Amino acid sequence: MRFTALDHAMMARAIQLAEKGRAVTTPNPFVGCVIVKRGRIIGEGFTRAGGRPHAEADALAKCQESAEGSTVYSTLEPCALHANSRGPACSDLLIAAKVARVVSALHDPFEGVDGKGHDNLVSAGITLDTGLMSMEVECQLKAFLQRVRSGRPYVTLKVAASLDGKTALANGLSQWITSAAARRDVHTMRRDSCAVMTGIGTLLVDDPALTVREVPCERQPLRVLLDSRLDVGDGAKILEGGNTLIVTATGAKTRCDELLDRGIEVIRVPTESVKGKVDLSAMMQALGKRKINALMVETGAKLNGSLLAAGVVDEIVAYIAPSILGDNAKGLFALEPLASLRDKITLSFSDVRQIGPDLRITARIIT
Numbered sequence: 237m238r239f240t241a242l243d244h245a246m247m248a249r250a251i252q253l254a255e256k257g258r259a260v261t262t263p264n265p266f267v268g269c270v271i272v273k274r275g276r277i278i279g280e281g282f283t284r285a286g287g288r289p290h291a292e293a294d295a296l297a298k299c300q301e302s303a304e305g306s307t308v309y310s311t312l313e314p315c316a317l318h319a320n321s322r323g324p325a326c327s328d329l330l331i332a333a334k335v336a337r338v339v340s341a342l343h344d345p346f347e348g349v350d351g352k353g354h355d356n357l358v359s360a361g362i363t364l365d366t367g368l369m370s371m372e373v374e375c376q377l378k379a380f381l382q383r384v385r386s387g388r389p390y391v392t393l394k395v396a397a398s399l400d401g402k403t404a405l406a407n408g409l410s411q412w413i414t415s416a417a418a419r420r421d422v423h424t425m426r427r428d429s430c431a432v433m434t435g436i437g438t439l440l441v442d443d444p445a446l447t448v449r450e451v452p453c454e455r456q457p458l459r460v461l462l463d464s465r466l467d468v469g470d471g472a473k474i475l476e477g478g479n480t481l482i483v484t485a486t487g488a489k490t491r492c493d494e495l496l497d498r499g500i501e502v503i504r505v506p507t508e509s510v511k512g513k514v515d516l517s518a519m520m521q522a523l524g525k526r527k528i529n530a531l532m533v534e535t536g537a538k539l540n541g542s543l544l545a546a547g548v549v550d551e552i553v554a555y556i557a558p559s560i561l562g563d564n565a566k567g568l569f570a571l572e573p574l575a576s577l578r579d580k581i582t583l584s585f586s587d588v589r590q591i592g593p594d595l596r597i598t599a600r601i602i603t
Contacts, residue, residue, distance in 0.1 A: 239368050243339060246270045246277075246309040247369045250341075251376060253282040253291070254311050260285040260454050262430045263527035265312055265344075265380040267291040271299055271335070273306040285454060290315060292326035296333055304334040311373045313344035313366075316352035327356040337363040341373040345384045379430070379530035382550065388520035389430070389531035391548055393540055394422060395568050396555040402565035403537065408441060410566075417592025418555045422534075423450035425553065426457055429532040431481075431523065433460035434474070435539040436467050444534065445473040458528065462539065464514055466491040466502070475500055483522070485514045516546040541570035544581055549601055552583065556595040 247270075254268030264287030271279040278301055281294025289297070292314050296303060308314075314326035330338060338357050343366065344350065357364050374381065379390035396414045397403050404410035412419070426432050427448045434444060439461060446459045459474050464485040474480055478499040484492070485507045492502045505522050506515045523531060533543065543549050554568075574580060583599040590596075 269295040327353040402561035415592040431458040
């Protein structure tokens with residue numbers, strides 16, 4: 237299919253609209269939709285908080301005139317009815333509205349849809365064109381697509397360091413290496429994530445709250461603590477206000493019950509056969525079953541290194557300050573010594589930009 241300039245412009249608008257739902261639709265994907273008739277937009281919408289209404293339903297409801305004979309641009313396959321549907325299927329709504337054509341960027345791999353929405357449209361005689369700006373939407377929905385396809389969240393490690401890759405002084409002091417502007421940007425990352433995770437080592441040193449405070453936020457992300465022995469103290473900030481999940485391996489039942497009484501969910505996952513610690517791959521699958529699409533990790537060198545070694549990290553976002561702390565300061569990733577450069581973890585830089593005085597470098601893990 238050869239798409240026109242209008243097709244590209246309208247799908248670009250749909251992608252732009254989808255961003256409005258990024259922080260609030262989880263676990264649903266954030267989708268954008270534009271409805272065009274006689275060359276002009278008559279309705280547009282995006283997936284709303286909690287995943288309903290879907291983008292197509294939102295756009296149809298906002299049409300300034302009948303959508304009959306129109307072209308609909310949607311960033312993801314319109315849904316079909318399935319066992320967990322919470323409302324009418326978008327493909328059925330589009331059929332009822334008698335639209336003439338649907339342009340869909342991506343097939344939805346979710347098992348309840350998985351081509352059924354597209355099939356419904358074609359069976360009703362609606363022209364279907366797919367694949368327009370699919371790479372852009374793949375990137376936009378990478379977390380949702382990863383969780384549906386692999387069963388685990390899209391995992392982003394956030395790190396902050398000096399130019400020589402140091403995160404703290406030898407005595408543990410680390411506040412603050414990067415600027416206030418960088419820290420505000422981190423809060424935007426938290427807001428856009430389904431969950432934010434740290435480890436017990438970082439908690440005992442820094443006592444982070446892991447909440448979104450520096451930017452407007454409609455939905456606080458779930459806070460996840462990896463604490464193999466349930467060493468977290470009652471006064472830890474991460475326990476305040478609930479909305480916290482603790483992942484443990486061998487924690488005592490009495491302590492587990494105490495946390496449950498405070499509204500803190502605790503789950504046990506299998507341990508690694510050699511080290512006796514939480515199996516990180518199993519943990520990620522457990523988080524995927526809880527429909528966590530995007531997991532942001534803010535922790536120390538030890539857990540950073542363990543996650544990388546386990547092969548469960550997809551992306552690193554590094555904030556680099558224009559400063560040097562020296563050899564004795566603490567590093568970013570605690571990894572086993574490499575015997576050969578062939579064993580290095582290879583990255584691909586996808587974005588580099590300045591945030592205040594600092595650099596923010598985004599890098600994908602190459603597998």
